[in-house]
Amino acid sequence: MSATGRGLGKGLGALIQNIDYVSDNIKGSIVELKINDISPNADQPRKSFDKEKLEDLAASIREKGVIQPIIVCKAQKGYKIVAGERRWRASRMAGLTVVPAIIRDLTDQQVLEHALIENIQRQDLNPLEEAYALEKLIKDHKMTQEKISSIVGRSRPTIANTLRLLNLPEEIKKHVINEELTAGHARTLLALPDSELQIKAAQQVMRRDLSVRETEKLVKRLQAPPRQSVQPEPAYQLSIKEVENRLAKSLGTRVRLRDKQGKGYIQISYFSNDDLDRILEQLESSKPR
Numbered sequence: 001m002s003a004t005g006r007g008l009g010k011g012l013g014a015l016i017q018n019i020d021y022v023s024d025n026i027k028g029s030i031v032e033l034k035i036n037d038i039s040p041n042a043d044q045p046r047k048s049f050d051k052e053k054l055e056d057l058a059a060s061i062r063e064k065g066v067i068q069p070i071i072v073c074k075a076q077k078g079y080k081i082v083a084g085e086r087r088w089r090a091s092r093m094a095g096l097t098v099v100p101a102i103i104r105d106l107t108d109q110q111v112l113e114h115a116l117i118e119n120i121q122r123q124d125l126n127p128l129e130e131a132y133a134l135e136k137l138i139k140d141h142k143m144t145q146e147k148i149s150s151i152v153g154r155s156r157p158t159i160a161n162t163l164r165l166l167n168l169p170e171e172i173k174k175h176v177i178n179e180e181l182t183a184g185h186a187r188t189l190l191a192l193p194d195s196e197l198q199i200k201a202a203q204q205v206m207r208r209d210l211s212v213r214e215t216e217k218l219v220k221r222l223q224a225p226p227r228q229s230v231q232p233e234p235a236y237q238l239s240i241k242e243v244e245n246r247l248a249k250s251l252g253t254r255v256r257l258r259d260k261q262g263k264g265y266i267q268i269s270y271f272s273n274d275d276l277d278r279i280l281e282q283l284e285s286s287k288p289r
Contacts (some may be wrong), residue, residue, distance in 0.1 A: 030069050033101045035092055037078035038070075040085050043112055043136065049086060057086065058093035070098035071118075073111060079103070083118035084109050109141045117152055127183035128176050131165045138163075156187055161187060172202050181205065184212040186233040191219050251279055 070084025204230040
């Protein structure tokens with residue numbers, strides 16, 4: 001079997017042209033490109049690739065070929081991937097020397113848009129990767145959230161909520177990337193006032209395996225102001241002190257009175273067994289006969 005046959009999905013080989021250069025009349029068609037002439041896009045939204053899943057895809061490509069062409073555009077040297085970097089990586093792992101590709105004439109902004117749309121549709125991006133890509137469209141290409149919303153097919157509130165994840169501490173971002181926390185958990189933690197409290201709450205969420213609803217309850221508890229102890233009025237404090245002094249004088253030892261809303265206890269101190277016997281005799285002698 002030829003290299004072309006090994007690299008392509010069933011029926012795809014008939015649509016492909018072997019080329020060493022790009023002419024205007026084949027842009028947009030499926031062509032076969034040398035795998036070493038293709039480079040990843042530095043601005044690709046997706047940054048993490050699961051090695052085990054790549055190996056599974058490589059095994060599938062060895063058996064069935066590349067079913068769906070990657071999308072590329074012309075670069076200063078060779079071609080730059082617009083969409084399909086995972087397929088390109090797996091094809092290299094599978095030992096292919098060529099891959100099917102569609103060449104498009106795109107600006108840098110369009111390259112980012114295409115990459116973002118494809119990854120979102122495939123659900124290939126983790127929430128932070130998506131947030132960084134959206135931020136790049138806003139900062140580097142001066143796009144509004146409304147414009148991005150229409151391009152990627154997401155509502156404006158969804159775009160805004162995704163961008164909010166960039167305000168998280170780096171430690172929590174790593175947990176989201178590693179799928180230890182969901183975007184829902186992370187957004188809930190943003191309600192806490194500082195990063196230290198957010199990190200402590202995140203640790204609780206992971207340790208206790210809390211749901212998003214349970215995380216919301218945790219955040220509300222952490223937001224609640226600490227209970228202030230009610231200080232007694234000065235006159236009331238003086239009356240307590242007066243009772244303590246009377247009892248101390250009567251019993252000849254230190255006495256503390258603890259009162260709360262009309263209920264409490266009396267703490268009588270003694271300093272030896274003889275002292276305890278003396279206090280007991282004094283208390284018993286004062287019993288009414």
